[in-house]
Amino acid sequence: MSAEAIQSRRDWLLSERPASRMQARLGRAYVAWRRFSANRLALVGLLIIIALLVIAALAGVLAPYSPTFGDLKNARLLAPSAEHWFGTDDLGRDIYSRILYGSRWTLYVVILVAIIAAPIGLLVGTVAGYAGGWTDAILMRVTDIFLAFPKLVLALAFVAALGPGIENAVLAIAITSWPPYARIARAETLTVRNSDYIKAVQLMGASPARIVLRHIMPLCISSLIVRVTLDMAGIILTAAGLGFLGLGAQPPLPEWGTMIASGRRFILDQWWVAGAPGFAILIVSLGFNLLGDGLRDALDPRSGDQ
Amino acid sequence: MSALLDVEDLRVTFPTRTGLIEAVRGVSFSLGRERLGIVGESGSGKSQTGRAIMGLTPPQARISARKLAFDGIDLLGISPRERRSLRGNRIAMILQDPKYSLDPVMSIGRQIVETLRTHEKVSKAEARERALAMLEAVQIRDPKRVFDLHPHEVSGGMGQRAMIAMMLIAGPEMMIADEPTSALDVTVQLDVLGILDRLVSERGMGLIFISHDLRLVSSFCDRVIVMYAGKVVEQLKASELGQAQHPYTRGLLNCMPRIGFERHPLPVLDRKPEWAA
Amino acid sequence: MTSAITVDGLEVIFDRFRALKGVSLEVRSGESFGLVGESGSGKSTLLRAIAGLASVASGSITVNGKTLGARRDKAFYREVQMVFQDPYGSLHPRQTVDRLLQEPLAIHGFADGEKRIERALDEVGLGNGFRFRYAHQLSGGQRQRVAIARALILEPSILLLDEPTSALDASVQAEVLNLLEEVRRRRKLTFLMVSHDLAIVTHMCERLMVMQGGEAVENLTAAQLVAHRVTEDYTRNLLRASEGFVRV
Numbered sequence: 001m002s003a004e005a006i007q008s009r010r011d012w013l014l015s016e017r018p019a020s021r022m023q024a025r026l027g028r029a030y031v032a033w034r035r036f037s038a039n040r041l042a043l044v045g046l047l048i049i050i051a052l053l054v055i056a057a058l059a060g061v062l063a064p065y066s067p068t069f070g071d072l073k074n075a076r077l078l079a080p081s082a083e084h085w086f087g088t089d090d091l092g093r094d095i096y097s098r099i100l101y102g103s104r105w106t107l108y109v110v111i112l113v114a115i116i117a118a119p120i121g122l123l124v125g126t127v128a129g130y131a132g133g134w135t136d137a138i139l140m141r142v143t144d145i146f147l148a149f150p151k152l153v154l155a156l157a158f159v160a161a162l163g164p165g166i167e168n169a170v171l172a173i174a175i176t177s178w179p180p181y182a183r184i185a186r187a188e189t190l191t192v193r194n195s196d197y198i199k200a201v202q203l204m205g206a207s208p209a210r211i212v213l214r215h216i217m218p219l220c221i222s223s224l225i226v227r228v229t230l231d232m233a234g235i236i237l238t239a240a241g242l243g244f245l246g247l248g249a250q251p252p253l254p255e256w257g258t259m260i261a262s263g264r265r266f267i268l269d270q271w272w273v274a275g276a277p278g279f280a281i282l283i284v285s286l287g288f289n290l291l292g293d294g295l296r297d298a299l300d301p302r303s304g305d306q
Numbered sequence: 307m308s309a310l311l312d313v314e315d316l317r318v319t320f321p322t323r324t325g326l327i328e329a330v331r332g333v334s335f336s337l338g339r340e341r342l343g344i345v346g347e348s349g350s351g352k353s354q355t356g357r358a359i360m361g362l363t364p365p366q367a368r369i370s371a372r373k374l375a376f377d378g379i380d381l382l383g384i385s386p387r388e389r390r391s392l393r394g395n396r397i398a399m400i401l402q403d404p405k406y407s408l409d410p411v412m413s414i415g416r417q418i419v420e421t422l423r424t425h426e427k428v429s430k431a432e433a434r435e436r437a438l439a440m441l442e443a444v445q446i447r448d449p450k451r452v453f454d455l456h457p458h459e460v461s462g463g464m465g466q467r468a469m470i471a472m473m474l475i476a477g478p479e480m481m482i483a484d485e486p487t488s489a490l491d492v493t494v495q496l497d498v499l500g501i502l503d504r505l506v507s508e509r510g511m512g513l514i515f516i517s518h519d520l521r522l523v524s525s526f527c528d529r530v531i532v533m534y535a536g537k538v539v540e541q542l543k544a545s546e547l548g549q550a551q552h553p554y555t556r557g558l559l560n561c562m563p564r565i566g567f568e569r570h571p572l573p574v575l576d577r578k579p580e581w582a583a
Numbered sequence: 584m585t586s587a588i589t590v591d592g593l594e595v596i597f598d599r600f601r602a603l604k605g606v607s608l609e610v611r612s613g614e615s616f617g618l619v620g621e622s623g624s625g626k627s628t629l630l631r632a633i634a635g636l637a638s639v640a641s642g643s644i645t646v647n648g649k650t651l652g653a654r655r656d657k658a659f660y661r662e663v664q665m666v667f668q669d670p671y672g673s674l675h676p677r678q679t680v681d682r683l684l685q686e687p688l689a690i691h692g693f694a695d696g697e698k699r700i701e702r703a704l705d706e707v708g709l710g711n712g713f714r715f716r717y718a719h720q721l722s723g724g725q726r727q728r729v730a731i732a733r734a735l736i737l738e739p740s741i742l743l744l745d746e747p748t749s750a751l752d753a754s755v756q757a758e759v760l761n762l763l764e765e766v767r768r769r770r771k772l773t774f775l776m777v778s779h780d781l782a783i784v785t786h787m788c789e790r791l792m793v794m795q796g797g798e799a800v801e802n803l804t805a806a807q808l809v810a811h812r813v814t815e816d817y818t819r820n821l822l823r824a825s826e827g828f829v830r831v
Contacts, residue, residue, distance in 0.1 A: 016716070204660060496824050563780075565785050
């Protein structure tokens with residue numbers, strides 16, 4: 001595309017007089033993207049997350065060895081080399097391949113938790129904030145009860161009750177991570193519920209459900225997205241923690257936390273067995289944190305609306 | 307009459323993502339010991355003019371002027387420290403909402419005392435006496451009670467009076483009032499203006515009164531500067547406002563509804579691009 | 584003439600504070616009625632109580648012959664709409680003008696939305712160029728025009744105006760006041776307008792009520808006010824204050 005064409009497209013996106021719903025929406029997205037991409041570190045974060053997605057999708061192609069079957073006879077606990085980039089573990093499995101496959105489980109956990117916890121938090125928070133009175137008191141006390149327990153301990157209790165396994169770990173993490181979202185959504189709701197623009201919708205005769213769903217929730221979503229992204233690192237670590245304690249993913253599943261757990265016996269002599277998945281967790285957590293920081297600047301509902 | 311403040315070709319420029327925006331574009335005027343009104347609509351640069359004189363312009367903005375002198379002191383040439391000591395000691399500013407300018411966690415009396423003691427070496431007892439006298443001077447009926455109140459415990463009018471007391475305690479020679487009464491009820495507004503008026507004439511201060519309300523300014527000030535799009539479009543005596551020449555000034559006067567003048571529809575302002583040129 | 588709004592002995596209490604102390608009022612159909620007072624006079628509270636935004640402790644409100652209960656039904660909002668004081672706070676920051684105007688139509692199930700939105704924007708002098716803008720892309724006067732378009736789109740017979748121009752520049756205020764007068768004449772609307780500015784109320788309204796501390800001080804016609812034929816000292820004070828500063 002020529003420079004002129006790019007310029008005219010930019011003008012179209014930044015137009016003060018959008019001619020259609022689509023143009024208005026794209027223009028808004030473009031402004032957010034410009035704010036986001038002005039932050040170099042946020043772009044690094046985005047790159048890491050995109051790389052994670054690509055790796056998860058193409059693990060079958062990229063991985064040189066099977067993640068679950070190793071060469072017990074010849075390839076036990078080999079140090080990193082050209083053949084096995086990250087070395088092998090005690091069952092002779094290629095750690096590089098296991099980490100590539102493990103990214104799928106990491107994504108699985110993170111996405112499922114986000115899909116379960118964020119909507120619960122959003123719903124509880126906005127309803128409590130908008131309804132006020134008894135509804136608010138009851139919903140927020142329940143939230144407080146969940147908040148009062150340390151996350152990992154509560155998750156442990158759930159997994160202990162439901163039985164170990166990655167699905168139950170996801171459920172346990174989701175159940176323990178919605179309360180902060182409810183708090184955020186409620187705080188945002190309280191700041192907007194008495195504003196004139198919500199009053200104006202009330203005066204249109206809109207039902208409370210319509211007001212919460214269509215007018216209040218969209219205002220809470222951006223701060224929630226930021227918070228969820230920043231929490232992703234914590235979710236990964238909790239999942240890894242459960243895996244490490246033997247309550248999350250079960251071997252031979254190549255889940256990173258479980259891999260660290262099984263590598264801890266050799267941590268002094270064969271550091272790569274636990275080190276490689278640990279490093280993977282570190283990178284991905286960092287990626288989510290950087291992305292979250294960038295999103296906070298880009299999606300801040302207060303900037304750009306003034 | 308010697309000029310207290312001399313402003314020549316004052317410019318305030320804000321850098322933005324799309325380029326430089328000039329909020330004030332070459333404003334010149336001088337102020338003696340008088341009441342000078344600066345009038346304009348939002349975006350006219352009237353507030354930025356006041357802030358530039360006070361040295362309260364946001365740090366990213368650039369200020370330039372051929373001359374910006376207060377009592378012979380070049381305001382752009384002195385250090386920030388000298389500027390600070392000038393502010394408060396010899397130049398004071400009153401803003402629209404006292405809630406934002408008063409410290410919410412300190413009693414009104416203590417704020418006035420602290421202000422006085424940062425500018426003058428006086429004993430605590432004497433400072434308290436003078437603060438009480440000042441509160442009385444701004445027509446607060448029960449100064450002893452108000453002395454111990456916090457800003458949120460007083461009404462808007464009372465808060466604005468306390469603000470004026472705090473600004474005047476150090477005996478400034480010039481005061482800039484940016485919409486000092488816009489947040490107040492009309493009857494309170496006149497009380498506050500009355501206090502300002504008396505103090506200005508008693509102490510021989512120079513006052514710059516910034517407002518959007520042309521009618522109010524013309525009834526209060528001696529001289530009026532009308533600003534539009536960062537420029538001065540007209541300077542005239544308040545008493546001669548009826549003979550204003552510039553179509554903008556005339557339009558601004560005309561478009562306000564007045565009791566006893568039936569005009570339907572109201573005349574509207576037809577903005578000409580050449581006004582901003 | 585029939586009565587559009589009748590308020591009888593209205594009391595509104597916020598946390599034991601009596602914001603309205605038994606106020607009565609009658610606005611005739613097709614007339615423009617002003618409520619004047621300083622902050623804390625209860626003028627906005629009265630307006631909000633009629634709109635259903637402030638809960639009523641006692642007294643009654645009748646609109647177009649129907650006495651209102653604590654809950655307003657949808658039909659009420661087709662009759663009564665409101666324009667707020669602050670144009671910066673009354674438009675949703677995440678919605679385009681188009682979406683703002685669509686909402687009332689969707690709630691009340693209008694089918695010809697496209698046409699109505701175009702007509703509403705034309706009526707307030709904005710035109711289609713503004714349709715897909717967000718609130719932050721509009722000036723104060725333009726926002727207030729959008730708010731008026733939103734209030735008119737359900738074709739109400741009564742418009743409640745809460746200081747609709749006090750946040751605007753004088754020149755923009757004149758434009759918005761003219762627009763309001765024009766739509767009132769064209770649609771034969773009833774106005775109930777709150778303002779602290781006597782000049783605006785006498786300009787816009789035929790009759791007015793002066794309020795202070797949650798009570799009615801006096802009822803006047805605009806002509807009486809213009810001729811300074813007022814009986815209460817408080818009103819006289821307000822009148823004097825509205826004429827500007829007088830050096831003593």
